[in-house]
Amino acid sequence: MDYKKLIARCVRVGGLDADALYDDIVYGQSADAGDYALPLFKYAKRLGKSPADLAKAAADSFVADEFIERCAPVGGYVNFYLKRAAAASDVLKTVAARGQNFAPAKRVNKTICIDYSSINIAKPFHIGHLLTTVIGGSLYRIAAFLGYDVIGINHLGDWGTQFGKLVCAYKKWGNDADIERRGIRSLLELYVRFHAEAENDKSLEDEGRRWFKRIEDGDADALKIFSKFKEVTLRDVDKVYNTLGVRFDSYNGESFYNDKLDAVTRSLKAKGLLTESDGAEVVDLSEFGMPPCLIRKSDGASLYATRDLAAAVYRKKTYNFDKCLYVVAYQQNLHFKQVFKVLELMGYPWAGDCEHVPFGMVSLENSGALSTRKGNVVFLEDVLETSVQKTRGIIESKNPALPDKESVAKAVGVGAVIFFALSTSRIKDTVFSYDKALNFDGETAPYIQYTHARCCSILEKCVGGNDAGADFNGLCDDAGFGVVKLLARFDETVAAAWEKYEPSILARYLIDLCQVFNKFYIDHKVAGNPERVLLTRCVRDVIKNGLSLLLIEAPNKM
């Protein structure tokens, strides 16, 4: 189904072989300009002919094959036209053969670790975590679909003085019943109150530090309280993870590496990488144009980088990954550059397999930056629930007789929020507003889901029809064949999304597919035309499987 390959072989350009031409072939800009095009400008100088002459010569050498009908030189381009009926038959039968649930590719025997979501204990799971969670979750599914073995890692933020403060606050004002009932929200209130009271009472800070020391030293009372916080937090966030459909194979967070830090510092020392600076120990990176990487504070305590080094080493040892991705906001660009460089300096040949997958910031429309300390946060749970609530309202007004309303409301409401996060390039900053995140018109998940439901509904009315009578000449107009061409690009789109770690590429593709199908649908009666029924089935299945790679469900009715 890779027509580019066929095209590269069906013309001759100088003495160039097909492989060289393959990479040059582009998709046609419009139906008139052909399905594919081969620009020849870059060869003009080398071959001593004008691009137009090259195009003419190439067109003269053209030999038609099973799927390529003809070509035409236009300026420095050769435009190629597919045999539409043959290609439509080929594409649709190939897609249909995959069944309703596309099987993942054959295992490639490579392991990918994806570090994503990585929430903090006792901190709210807010919209700031939305991007890392859904980008990571989507990449997880895409990698699995492409045949990789995937390990999802939630690198919990479960270590630091802040937890001493929290235990301290709990000792003073904590209420078990309230924590049991309201979970993280109750813990957050303790945290906010601590900072408010510490404004006036400086001794609180010291007391918080002492409590953290007790956690570090393994004090039973402190540890018990702390693990309770952890349990409460995980219970709360699991609800959201279930709603979003993401999963993790490991919850090894910062505290997990406590006993693995000394080995790292010893190794750094043995390799002569550690230097003393203002009482702290650092790896000097000035040679590489970077500030030093702090390994040990002057009081002997370890730092963020120390933990990430230990974690990378541990992951390599445990999973023997071929790639380790860190789906973390771009604020930490420098941090990861440093950590990866230090791994390289330590002599680990796999240092280059670690890759930071950065994404932009989320800010609030009116109140600006998020601040946990001030309690200025929007809970992701609330956003999702609001969206589901809005969907319930729409269903009541449009389709009150819909069966299984609640699960449809969930699929559509949650899908809208996920798509909001996944539909644009990772690196762009996002201003969160309910209006935009809960938009159901235009380029949104509900639009895609609606198209899917429409396909399902059409097909329900066409049961019994079989493909035997399909006349693929019925899909040879621009509208029908436009849908066919997009269907043919599903796999390369998924591959591109993985290549760039950009779920948005797949999101855009699905929007495009729905747009061309909806246009086709408006003036092509499907019922009674076996080839159109087949086309509709393929669209339905590609949408459903594509959405699934974006963590979005596709109900049959909505």
Add this chain to the structure above:
RNA sequence: GCGCCUAUAGUGUAACGGAUAACACUUUGGUCUUCGGAACCAACAUUGAGGGUUCGAAUCCUUCUGGGCGCGCCA
């Protein structure tokens, strides 16, 4: 100060260095019980500024401007 990222219709975004820069929202007008109107059609309006490379630049290089982020004991 140094480093990284970013700039595209009123708004939000898209475009392997390829042909006339696309899609959506908003606004206005239209399709009027159709195999699902959460749809479709039409109109309106765009590459921050200057240089350079190239047959060809939104895309690459460079200077400037605006915005964001980061730069030793937080994570």
